Amino acid sequence: MTAPILRVRELHAGYGSIRVLHGIDFEVEDGEIVALLGANGAGKTTTLRALSGMIAAKGSIALDGKDVIALDASERTQRGIAHIPQGRGTFVDFTVEENLALGAYRMRDKRAIRSALDYWYGIFPWLAERRAQPAGSLSGGEQQMLAVARALMVEPRILMCDEPSLGLAPAITQSLFALLERLNKERGMAILLVEQNARLTLKITHRAYVIESGEIRLSGAAAELRDNPLIQRAYLGT
Ligand SMILES: Nc1ncnc2c1ncn2[C@@H]1O[C@H](COP(=O)(O)OP(=O)(O)OP(=O)(O)O)[C@@H](O)[C@H]1O
Ligand SMILES: [Mg+2]
Structure with missing residues (x-):
């Protein structure tokens, strides 16, 4: 069996003397979308910060x-x-193209950046149309999709999104989630998605972990969790 893309064991992290994560374990396999669900203050953002080295x-x-x-x-x-x-x-005063190019900052070769830009403009034509516009003039949903496109400029192994639906109207959230689903299905992109919108999240993810006070409380296949009464009460409002 191949190793998972991401395998986290006994992760502890916090801020100075404040301990937030108390030894969490989880993995993301190749080609999976995995959700990290949990209430405000549970430690979701802290987990992503610890993973990315912030x-x-x-x-x-x-x-x-x-x-x-x-x-x-x-x-x-x-x-x-x-x-x-x-x-x-996103950098609101920079244009869409400048934001995308910043995502490719570690590509030294100008031609490589150009071809990455052209590639993603092909996938997201609406970004190409707005390439010279300041990012701040995009709608909230468009800025969130720009943030996804920028992260993709370097072909990551795993894309970690922290509450991308925050502040977006339901219809925009749906198109953002459709984008994540498409990246996963068409390109096999592994995604770790932090969300409070459990209902929609469990529709597009394969598996999910529920984090509570810095510990993993529950995990399983998304379909199983959707039917779990605890999840329904706490996160699905039923
Ligand atoms: N920079 C910081 N300094 C000190 N404590 C922090 C800092 N950032 C977060 N915390 C604390 O760490 C705990 C976990 O916060 P975290 O941001 O990881 O929660 P979260 O699950 O992402 O919540 P939310 O859904 O509200 O975004 C909280 O108690 C929070 O107050
Ligand atoms: Mg958070």
Whole structure:
């Protein structure tokens, strides 16, 4: 069996003396979309920050079987961990194209950047149409999709999105989720999705973990979790 893309064991992290994650374990297999669900303050954002190297962590984070815990954030990005932080993270005064090019900052070769841009413009023609527009003039949903496209410029091994639906209207959220689903189906992109919108999330994900007070409380196939009364009560409002 091949190693999972991401295998996390005994992950501990926090902020100074505040301990937030108390030894969490999970994995994302090749070609999977996995959700991390949980209430406000459960530790979802902290988990993604610990994985991408924004904050210090203890434990093991194996990417394609190799532990990256000792690497800094930019080295982890180079290994293929892409992190779209909570909030949109686009540079509003920069154009769409400048934002995309920033995503490819570690490609030195101008032609490689050009061909990556052309490739993603082919996939997202609406981005090409808006390439010269400041990112701040895009709608919230478009900015979120730009953030996804920017993260894809370097062909990550795993795409981690932190509450991409925050502040978006339901219809826009649906098209954003359709984009994630398409990237997964057509390109086999492994995705770790942090969301509070459990209903929609469990429709597009293969498996999910529920995090509570910095610990994994529950995990399983998305279809199983949808039928779990605990999940229904806590996250699906039924
Ligand atoms: N920079 C920080 N300094 C100190 N404590 C923090 C910091 N960021 C988060 N925390 C604390 O860590 C805990 C987990 O926060 P985290 O942001 O990971 O939660 P979350 O699950 O992403 O919640 P939400 O759904 O509201 O985004 C919370 O108690 C929070 O107050
Ligand atoms: Mg959060």
